Amino acid sequence: THTHTHTYTHTLTHTHACYHEFTQCTEKGAVRIHCYWPNPLVEGYIIRIHKHFFSNCSLDRVVWLDPPEEKLLALILVPVFLTLAMIALVVWCSKRSDLLG
Structure with a gap:
């Protein structure tokens, strides 16, 4: 369970870092085109992307082999x-x- 917890934590940390980077990028883009932030249109766009690309996320566990x-x-x-x-x-x-x- 320790290995599974470590893998889950690593995946969660990596996912959080990706979302953080994406959020900063969209925030800078919104500011550049003189939009306010947070922006419901941008949030909707992010949610649509998430539903499209991550709708079939599985909780497959990493199988460690010797x-x-x-x-x-x-x-x-x-x-x-x-x-x-x-x-x-x-x-x-x-x-x-x-x-x-």
Whole structure:
């Protein structure tokens, strides 16, 4: 549910940003042609656009799939080997400093 909530919040935030940008654009356009704002004609236009383009919005959920096995294996093994290599390097360097000191 956390992933679904995050996806929903991201979609809602993105949609809000798009509407905010569109609203600012229409407000500037109305001011440029010396119309008052808010304008019922412009609001009606926005509602018609919304009904036309977003009337069939579905609440499909994003389905998260595991990556292919070879990629998943690489994502797991690379950090493990890097960690082991760093441990080996630290141990080797500490032994070398004991020999040199």
